[in-house]
Amino acid sequence: MSGHFLANNSISLILRLLGLLLMIFPDFILNCAAMARVDVCETELTIPWAVNVVAPGLLAAAAASVNAAIVHISTDYVFDGEKRSPYTIKDEPRPISSYGRSKLAGEVAVMAANPNSYIVRVARLFGNSGNNFGSRIFHQLQQAIDNRSKIKVCRYPVSQATYLPDLVARCAKSWVRASLVFIT
Numbered sequence: 001m002s003g004h005f006l007a008n009n010s011i012s013l014i015l016r017l018l019g020l021l022l023m024i025f026p027d028f029i030l031n032c033a034a035m036a037r038v039d040v041c042e043t044e045l046t047i048p049w050a051v052n053v054v055a056p057g058l059l060a061a062a063a064a065s066v067n068a069a070i071v072h073i074s075t076d077y078v079f080d081g082e083k084r085s086p087y088t089i090k091d092e093p094r095p096i097s098s099y100g101r102s103k104l105a106g107e108v109a110v111m112a113a114n115p116n117s118y119i120v121r122v123a124r125l126f127g128n129s130g131n132n133f134g135s136r137i138f139h140q141l142q143q144a145i146d147n148r149s150k151i152k153v154c155r156y157p158v159s160q161a162t163y164l165p166d167l168v169a170r171c172a173k174s175w176v177r178a179s180l181v182f183i184t
């Protein structure tokens with residue numbers, strides 16, 4: 001019963017998405033949507049898999065049907081973090097978390113569904129507003145200073161942060177001729 005309901009719901013969502021794409025015929029779709037809460041992904045399987053794997057695959061297929069490219073934002077979590085120098089696209093992914101595994105499966109689903117797909121692996125996004133890696137660290141530091149306490153952080157030896165406006169500009173620059181862009 002619930003499977004039937006889910007299927008009906010998914011089909012109507014896909015039809016709405018296709019209708020939208022057929023109205024605007026974008027040159028490319030930039031997919032930023034994800035279940036990016038690493039802790040939640042460890043305990044909950046269904047929603048992360050639906051959001052990080054199934055939905056990007058469907059979006060990529062919908063994009064292909066209107067000849068649009070898809071740019072899919074992924075993560076450094078597809079790697080195990082053991083390498084002692086910067087990762088390159090030639091490095092073999094080896095995710096060690098549920099989040100990383102779902103993001104890697106999402107990459108595969110996107111590439112399988114649309115030959116015109118681009119996977120952009122970023123790390124530690126930060127920007128000028130909203131709740132992000134940079135603002136969280138500053139907030140925690142401020143609290144630690146105020147309370148004369150310490151902060152707990154992951155023991156990541158090295159990580160290269162990505163400034164969000166740089167990422168968007170870089171993606172858009174790759175499609176200078178693109179007139180219509182659809183951002184999820």
Ligand SMILES: NC(=O)c1ccc[n+]([C@@H]2O[C@H](COP(=O)([O-])OP(=O)(O)OC[C@H]3O[C@@H](n4cnc5c(N)ncnc54)[C@H](OP(=O)(O)O)[C@@H]3O)[C@@H](O)[C@H]2O)c1
Nearest residue numbers: 032033034035036051073074075076103122123124125133
């Ligand atoms: N943040 C980082 O440091 C970092 C590092 C590496 C890679 N990434 C990647 O960058 C991308 C963005 O991450 P983020 O940190 O900006 O995540 P975020 O702040 O949690 O944003 C995720 C977005 O996905 C949307 N979303 C989640 N579930 C959805 C659903 N079921 N249907 C529709 N929309 C849904 C959310 O919409 P609502 O706001 O409406 O919930 C939100 O806009 C992800 O692909 C992530 O894997 C992020």
